[in-house]
Amino acid sequence: MSDLIWSKLQALLDDGLNAVNSASDESVLTALQKKYLGKKGEIQAYMQHMKELSPAERPKLGALVNEARDRLEAKFAEAEVKLQNAKLMADLKLRREDLTLPGRMPVRGAEHILQKTQREIEDIFLSMGFEIAKGPQSEWDYFNFEALNFPADHPARDMQDTLMLENGSLLRTHTSPVQVRTMLNYEPPIRIIAPGTVYRRDDDVTHSPMFHQIEGLHIEKGLNLTHLRGILQLFAQSLFGKDTKIRLRPSFFPFTEPSVEVDIACIFCGQKGCRLCKGCGWIEILGAGMIDPNVLKAGHIDPEIWSGWAFGVGIERVAMLLHGITDIRLFFESDMRFLSQFTK
Ligand code: FA5
Numbered sequence: 001m002s003d004l005i006w007s008k009l010q011a012l013l014d015d016g017l018n019a020v021n022s023a024s025d026e027s028v029l030t031a032l033q034k035k036y037l038g039k040k041g042e043i044q045a046y047m048q049h050m051k052e053l054s055p056a057e058r059p060k061l062g063a064l065v066n067e068a069r070d071r072l073e074a075k076f077a078e079a080e081v082k083l084q085n086a087k088l089m090a091d092l093k094l095r096r097e098d099l100t101l102p103g104r105m106p107v108r109g110a111e112h113i114l115q116k117t118q119r120e121i122e123d124i125f126l127s128m129g130f131e132i133a134k135g136p137q138s139e140w141d142y143f144n145f146e147a148l149n150f151p152a153d154h155p156a157r158d159m160q161d162t163l164m165l166e167n168g169s170l171l172r173t174h175t176s177p178v179q180v181r182t183m184l185n186y187e188p189p190i191r192i193i194a195p196g197t198v199y200r201r202d203d204d205v206t207h208s209p210m211f212h213q214i215e216g217l218h219i220e221k222g223l224n225l226t227h228l229r230g231i232l233q234l235f236a237q238s239l240f241g242k243d244t245k246i247r248l249r250p251s252f253f254p255f256t257e258p259s260v261e262v263d264i265a266c267i268f269c270g271q272k273g274c275r276l277c278k279g280c281g282w283i284e285i286l287g288a289g290m291i292d293p294n295v296l297k298a299g300h301i302d303p304e305i306w307s308g309w310a311f312g313v314g315i316e317r318v319a320m321l322l323h324g325i326t327d328i329r330l331f332f333e334s335d336m337r338f339l340s341q342f343t344k
Contacts, residue, residue: 183299
């Protein structure tokens with residue numbers, strides 16, 4: 001009796017396996033699943049043969065039916081994966097892109113060489129106890145010139161021609177206006193550096209109409225030129241190497257008295273004389289001086305009690321010296337062949 005039942009069950013199973021094998025899409029597969037494995041499906045229906053069997057044979061039928069169900073279920077799972085893969089491949093064939101190609105890495109951003117140079121200069125002064133101050137790029141004539149002891153019509157203004165804005169302000173020509181702004185906002189002693197963008201009517205291989213400076217300002221009791229020299233010596237050595245020599249040359253700025261230009265011994269030729277130092281062995285890096293008493297007064301600081309020094313250094317100039325760059329325009333042309341040299 002049970003042999004007969006088993007052979008019928010085997011036939012049903014073979015039918016089911018064949019049907020699943022040849023199912024051409026998911027809807028056929030779902031219908032077959034219902035037909036064979038559903039609650040009212042053919043495998044379940046087979047259990048009604050139970051009644052025809054002796055109690056001893058019943059567990060055997062149960063086991064056979066379970067085995068048949070397991071095999072069909074495995075077949076359904078396998079068929080499902082096969083159909084999904086076939087669908088994916090058909091989909092891929094329709095596409096023009098080759099999705100199996102390795103992806104392109106997005107270009108990673110990096111610090112611009114001028115930003116990096118600015119940060120290096122800032123780090124040197126932060127380590128000496130200076131703080132960072134900021135001022136606006138659109139500045140009032142008062143802070144850019146007047147408060148810095150450039151009276152209206154003073155010829156020194158001619159060297160710093162710039163654009164006037166509609167509200168009567170101008171694009172600042174240097175970071176020095178941050179000096180008086182800081183004095184008005186803080187009590188001395190003051191020790192700040194002020195990095196920022198500045199503008200001038202300049203345009204050649206070493207002068208850009210838009211460039212960057214870092215102002216240094218130190219106000220304390222009893223400061224003199226030797227303090228300025230000491231700090232600038234340390235600054236130059238930290239930046240260009242511990243054997244770097246500096247020299248101070250007399251100069252003129254309306255807002256410092258005395259005023260100096262600071263040169264470093266040429267780092268390219270070891271002072272033998274080269275194209276970059278124009279044969280003289282020294283390269284100018286910044287302007288500086290002791291703060292004029294009139295400027296301290298404009299900042300509401302008593303020059304009888306306090307004294308101070310200031311300097312202004314061009315960030316492009318420093319970066320050009322550090323990396324042997326001879327054309328300032330390279331910084332602003334966004335040419336990745338140039339810029340990517342400095343991102344390592
Ligand atoms: C000044 O701007 C003064 N404010 C500096 C100063 C500050 C003096 C505090 C005293 C006390 P000067 O015009 O020399 O000075 O400019 C300072 C530096 O800015 C120069 O040494 C140079 O490195 C840089 N610089 C000037 N003009 C340009 C330009 N057009 N393009 C790029 N760098 C420039």
